[in-house]
Amino acid sequence: MHISDKLAEAHKLEKPAFSFEFFPPKTAQGVQNLYDRMDRMHDLGPSFIDVTWGAGGSQSELTCEMVNVAQTVYGLETCMHLTCTDMETEKVDGALDAAYKAGCTNILALRGDPPRDKEKWQAVEGGFHYALDLVKYIKAKYGGHFDIGVAGYPEGSDDEQNPELLMSHLKQKVDAGGTFIVTQMFYDVDNFLVWVDKCRANGITVPIVPGIMPIQTHAAFLRRAKGMNCHIPQDWIDALEPIKNDDAAVREVGKGLVAGMCRRIIDHGVMALHFYTMNLAQSTKMVLEELGLISREGTPTKKLLPWRQSLGLSRREEDVRPVFWKNRHKSYVARTQDWDEFPNGRWGDSRSPAFGELDAYNIGLKGTNEQNIKLWGRPESLQDIADVFIRFLKGDLKSLPWSEIPVTEEASPIIGNLLDLNRRGLLTITSQPSVNGVESSDPVHGWGPSGGYVYQKAYLELLISPALLTQLIERIDGTQSMTFYAVDKAGDLRTNAPSDGPNAVTWGVFPGKEIVQPTIVETISFIAWKDEAFRLGTDWANCHPAGSPSRQLIEGIMSNWYLINIVDNDFHSARGIFNLFDGLEVKNLDGPLEWSKPAVDGHAPKGIAELNGTHKTTDSRVFQEILN
Numbered sequence: 001m002h003i004s005d006k007l008a009e010a011h012k013l014e015k016p017a018f019s020f021e022f023f024p025p026k027t028a029q030g031v032q033n034l035y036d037r038m039d040r041m042h043d044l045g046p047s048f049i050d051v052t053w054g055a056g057g058s059q060s061e062l063t064c065e066m067v068n069v070a071q072t073v074y075g076l077e078t079c080m081h082l083t084c085t086d087m088e089t090e091k092v093d094g095a096l097d098a099a100y101k102a103g104c105t106n107i108l109a110l111r112g113d114p115p116r117d118k119e120k121w122q123a124v125e126g127g128f129h130y131a132l133d134l135v136k137y138i139k140a141k142y143g144g145h146f147d148i149g150v151a152g153y154p155e156g157s158d159d160e161q162n163p164e165l166l167m168s169h170l171k172q173k174v175d176a177g178g179t180f181i182v183t184q185m186f187y188d189v190d191n192f193l194v195w196v197d198k199c200r201a202n203g204i205t206v207p208i209v210p211g212i213m214p215i216q217t218h219a220a221f222l223r224r225a226k227g228m229n230c231h232i233p234q235d236w237i238d239a240l241e242p243i244k245n246d247d248a249a250v251r252e253v254g255k256g257l258v259a260g261m262c263r264r265i266i267d268h269g270v271m272a273l274h275f276y277t278m279n280l281a282q283s284t285k286m287v288l289e290e291l292g293l294i295s296r297e298g299t300p301t302k303k304l305l306p307w308r309q310s311l312g313l314s315r316r317e318e319d320v321r322p323v324f325w326k327n328r329h330k331s332y333v334a335r336t337q338d339w340d341e342f343p344n345g346r347w348g349d350s351r352s353p354a355f356g357e358l359d360a361y362n363i364g365l366k367g368t369n370e371q372n373i374k375l376w377g378r379p380e381s382l383q384d385i386a387d388v389f390i391r392f393l394k395g396d397l398k399s400l401p402w403s404e405i406p407v408t409e410e411a412s413p414i415i416g417n418l419l420d421l422n423r424r425g426l427l428t429i430t431s432q433p434s435v436n437g438v439e440s441s442d443p444v445h446g447w448g449p450s451g452g453y454v455y456q457k458a459y460l461e462l463l464i465s466p467a468l469l470t471q472l473i474e475r476i477d478g479t480q481s482m483t484f485y486a487v488d489k490a491g492d493l494r495t496n497a498p499s500d501g502p503n504a505v506t507w508g509v510f511p512g513k514e515i516v517q518p519t520i521v522e523t524i525s526f527i528a529w530k531d532e533a534f535r536l537g538t539d540w541a542n543c544h545p546a547g548s549p550s551r552q553l554i555e556g557i558m559s560n561w562y563l564i565n566i567v568d569n570d571f572h573s574a575r576g577i578f579n580l581f582d583g584l585e586v587k588n589l590d591g592p593l594e595w596s597k598p599a600v601d602g603h604a605p606k607g608i609a610e611l612n613g614t615h616k617t618t619d620s621r622v623f624q625e626i627l628n
Helices: 003-013 028-042 057-072 089-101 131-142 163-176 189-201 218-227 234-243 247-267 282-291 329-335 369-376 382-393 409-423 466-477 523-541 549-560 621-627
Strands: 017-022 048-051 078-083 106-110 147-152 178-185 208-212 272-276 427-432 435-439 453-456 458-464 482-488 492-495 503-509 516-521 562-568 616-619
Touching: 003 017, 003 147, 003 178, 017 028, 028 057, 048 057, 048 106, 057 078, 057 089, 078 089, 089 131, 106 131, 131 147, 131 163, 147 163, 163 178, 163 189, 178 272, 189 208, 189 247, 208 247, 218 234, 218 247, 234 247, 247 272, 247 282, 329 523, 382 409, 382 427, 382 549, 409 427, 458 466, 466 482, 466 562, 482 523, 516 523, 523 549, 523 562
Parallel strands: 017 048, 017 272, 048 078, 078 106, 106 147, 147 178, 178 208, 208 272
Antiparallel strands: 427 458, 435 453, 453 503, 458 562, 482 492, 482 562, 492 616, 503 516
16 A cells, blocks of 8 residues: 555544654574564554665665565565665666565655765766656656655755755655655754645645654764754753663653654644654654553554455455464465465365475574573473463463464453363464454454454364374264364374365454455365474474483474364354363373374275265375375
């Protein structure tokens, strides 16, 4: 979506929009840390983010990569900076093509700073001299695909201090195709508001987004203000000077000063704030909290679907996903990134997608062995492993091998049941409670347009000892509403599903729309998830030295236990799925585990064509051929 449209909507609703700027880090670990921060800051609800242009080979490539990841993986509407510095037309074309393919529809066109080894800015041969030239080029080549932002300088720029000339240049950039303006950072709000009025008097009507630099430390505050030639009001100096050696006090007082400036901007009718985060979160978050634009827990964006949408070029219309990747959004996006089409509306032919191979997309456990051992310890019994799951459910751990995200508030209605299962040695991986027609505006379970109602079937996925599997399957077969899939690492698949087609486990009913069914369970996807789930467990085992008790224990579970998912198709039932487990437990959690496979009495193996029976046993390699 174009930024100018987002800003116009914010102005119409008189609801301030805010956005964040990030820059390419210099190290691989810095990049990963920034991605994690982007992921968390998504939940603050920014209208967009932008990524600065890293001039020079590897850094410019990193900018393009970051734009792609932000759009496709994290679902963040992203604006890519693009400068004229050291950029021949061929390089500009490459950058624009990369942005286009990433699904990015917003560019901030800048002249850029001179390279560090040069005192003055010079255009390269075959390149562009001014941001105006770049705006014209983008507009001519891509028409209306890109919203084109341009820079505004309320206090002058490094090489031009004449305000009339700068205003003339700005008007030319807007007239050439600029659709919004992002300003240089400032602290003199009086000067900014006068400048905004001058822009309007000169016929510049596009949205103006003020650049806001939160205050991290006193030294950084002075350094950045000096570097940008920002005028610092005397009352700011008086407030910060006495506490300059106390970083916490500086952040607290700075929060109030910056928030006060933002309030005056909003009161003037400018419904946008763009935060220069310096790749940090806390100071920006403090200002937003002070303004009441987010709560201390964050203010999640209104969800159009129950899972985070990708904004990749071909994924904006995607509206169906399997529930198995509920807690591993990034790996699902990675394994499906080469699809030509994505499920839209009904799931359709579940056999058409080919999930990417695990090794090809680096799908595995993140972090070093040392980091993961520090996080999950050195388990030597099933009790130790169950304790890891219990700590996760209680919020003491932020991740599991099978979950990239902490437990969410959605699990609150069933958290006691999940804790009880894990205390009995039944290791829960993914779940959702039943939901019977809550309003789409509900802060926990709601999604989709206003005025609708959403529904969920209870869903539970867990690792189960083979000694308990047969009894559990018999109990499921004794119900009329439960369907299941169970599979081990070797591919022994058991199911009572009436077909290998999709079973919607989440759906919504909205005014003037067909029923939306965005989350499903189906066979092909489950087999693809099975490979990933057992791979993650094996990766966890491999964090420990060969032959160690921890490695042998986790490897044994991965090699012998089953991954089972159960759907209670009666969405009115709140606890039925947990009643299946009454009295089931692994004996002697502190003792050695016995590895044995259950027989499925009375059920002969069936092929994929025989999907009409009440219970089926087959080899998932049949499905694997379809996947490949």
